Amino acid sequence: xxxxxxxxxxxxxxxxxxxxxxxxxxxxxxxxxxxxxxxxxxxxxxxxxxxxxxxxxxxxxxxxxxxxxxxxxxxxxxxxxxxxxxxxxxxxxxxxxxxxxxxxxxxxxxxxxxxxxxxxxxxxxxxxxxxxxxxxxxxxxxxxxxxxxxxxxxxxxxxxxxxxxxxxxxxxxxxxxxxxxxxxxxxxxxxxxxxxxxxxxxxxxxxxxxxxxxxxxxxxxxxxxxxxxxxxxxxxxxxxxxxxxxxxxxxxxxxxxxxxxxxxxxxxxxxxxxxxxxxxxxxxxxxxxxxxxxxxxxxxxxxxxxxxxxxxxxxxxxxxxxxxxxxxxxxxxxxxxxxxxxxxxxxxxxxxxxxxxxxxxxxxxxxxxxxxxxxxxxxxxxxxxxxxxxxxxxxxxxxxxxxxxxxxxxxxxxxxxxxxxxxxxxxxxxxxxxxxxxxxxxxx
Numbered sequence: 001x002x003x004x005x006x007x008x009x010x011x012x013x014x015x016x017x018x019x020x021x022x023x024x025x026x027x028x029x030x031x032x033x034x035x036x037x038x039x040x041x042x043x044x045x046x047x048x049x050x051x052x053x054x055x056x057x058x059x060x061x062x063x064x065x066x067x068x069x070x071x072x073x074x075x076x077x078x079x080x081x082x083x084x085x086x087x088x089x090x091x092x093x094x095x096x097x098x099x100x101x102x103x104x105x106x107x108x109x110x111x112x113x114x115x116x117x118x119x120x121x122x123x124x125x126x127x128x129x130x131x132x133x134x135x136x137x138x139x140x141x142x143x144x145x146x147x148x149x150x151x152x153x154x155x156x157x158x159x160x161x162x163x164x165x166x167x168x169x170x171x172x173x174x175x176x177x178x179x180x181x182x183x184x185x186x187x188x189x190x191x192x193x194x195x196x197x198x199x200x201x202x203x204x205x206x207x208x209x210x211x212x213x214x215x216x217x218x219x220x221x222x223x224x225x226x227x228x229x230x231x232x233x234x235x236x237x238x239x240x241x242x243x244x245x246x247x248x249x250x251x252x253x254x255x256x257x258x259x260x261x262x263x264x265x266x267x268x269x270x271x272x273x274x275x276x277x278x279x280x281x282x283x284x285x286x287x288x289x290x291x292x293x294x295x296x297x298x299x300x301x302x303x304x305x306x307x308x309x310x311x312x313x314x315x316x317x318x319x320x321x322x323x324x325x326x327x328x329x330x331x332x333x334x335x336x337x338x339x340x341x342x343x344x345x346x347x348x349x350x351x352x353x354x355x356x357x358x359x360x361x362x363x364x365x366x367x368x369x370x371x372x373x374x375x376x377x378x379x380x381x382x383x384x385x386x387x388x389x390x391x392x393x394x395x396x397x398x399x400x401x402x403x404x405x406x407x408x409x410x411x412x413x414x415x416x417x418x419x420x421x422x423x424x425x426x427x428x429x430x431x432x433x434x435x436x437x438x439x440x441x442x443x444x
Contacts, residue, residue, distance in 0.1 A: 002027040003026050004025050005023075007051075008022070008046045009021070019040065021041060021046075022036060027084050035101060038102070041069060052070055053070050076104050079100065119143065121227055125223055125226050126143075139219060142216050142220065144201065148183070150162065151194075151195040151199065152192065155195065166233055167235075168224075173237055180213050180216060184205045210378060211246040214243055214244050217243045247373060252372070253393065258366055259281060261364055261366065262366060263278075270363070276348065278336075279345050279353070280353075283394035283395070284397040284398055285326060285332075288306075288321070290350055290353070290394075292308050295308070300344065307323075309321070350391065357390060358386055366385050366386055366389075368385050369384060370382065370385050
């Protein structure tokens with residue numbers, strides 16, 4: 001049977017005049033240790049025979065303090081003996097005993113730190129990681145998809161299920177991939193409707209192509225790597241989960257001739273459409289992203305050029321893009337010189353802008369067939385150009401036609417805002433037949 005005896009140290013604190021109480025622990029022949037209890041008392045208040053503090057008769061603050069001390073002594077002795085009873089004896093030594101005493105006085109040091117929830121960490125990532133507004137918005141879409149996945153598992157498998165950083169494994173990612181592929185079907189089932197009422201989207205989930213799913217997992221991997229770097233977890237489920245390479249079709253863009261035909265098409269009967277057509281052509285001539293275009297004002301026109309800081313690089317190393325304006329671009333600016341709005345042109349919503357672009361292409365009879373890869377099935381299909389037209393086609397037009405002339409991606413990248421060596425750059429240009437012919441002639 002383990003026992004503890006208490007003695008008063010001969011040392012005394014010069015200020016408080018109190019001495020430390022010492023414990024002698026005996027738990028058997030191999031377990032005899034002497035440690036400080038962490039408790040103190042004035043020598044004249046200690047009863048060595050009874051091994052307890054002497055309580056004053058008068059009800060004073062000192063009496064309350066000593067009553068509390070006696071209770072602490074009793075409680076600490078019980079804590080040590082109970083811990084010894086249940087301990088693995090191979091781990092018991094003086095350091096073990098000192099830790100029991102320290103934990104008694106400072107339990108917060110030894111209480112298990114509450115694990116942050118998965119979505120708490122996700123929110124901290126969004127707050128602390130430098131992300132552009134567009135990327136932050138994309139991450140929030142993924143966050144909502146993961147919340148719906150969590151609710152889906154609770155509905156189908158485990159009602160107490162919660163996503164945690166430590167518990168996401170290879171099979172979790174594989175299961176999540178299946179959910180993302182079939183979510184557009186799941187949301188139509190009656191039993192899953194509460195999920196979409198709790199975590200709604202602005203539109204019903206649509207079929208996701210593999211490229212979209214790859215992008216989701218690439219961003220999720222970024223979250224996990226950040227969580228590992230910041231000490232939130234040591235778990236990396238992407239060690240064995242391979243994110244597929246995205247597959248893109250041959251880049252397509254409108255030629256200079258097609259762009260000019262669009263600009264010269266008479267849209268006088270549709271003045272609102274003509275405005276959006278002019279904006280699109282202007283975008284074709286400066287090659288910016290639509291998000292950067294919509295932020296432009298007359299202040300971005302400087303000495304015959306457009307200057308802006310690309311929003312995608314704004315949060316990293318800001319780069320000022322300067323694109324000289326050609327005659328058509330200057331002509332379009334002159335058209336809207338009297339516009340008094342806060343922006344460079346009378347912009348409409350980006351969604352309506354894309355609809356207007358398709359209508360303008362149709363009016364200009366720009367309907368040549370284009371072979372593209374279906375993003376969902378990954379099968380090739382042929383579509384008319386007017387159905388594929390969008391604001392992003394303006395950027396393709398700028399990059400593709402410039403690259404055809406100079407064949408230097410870094411030079412074109414200076415004008416388009418692409419970083420040197422950008423992998424995305426290849427998706428904006430193609431090696432056409434004329435360029436191939438010119439290259440072969442170099443061998444003559």
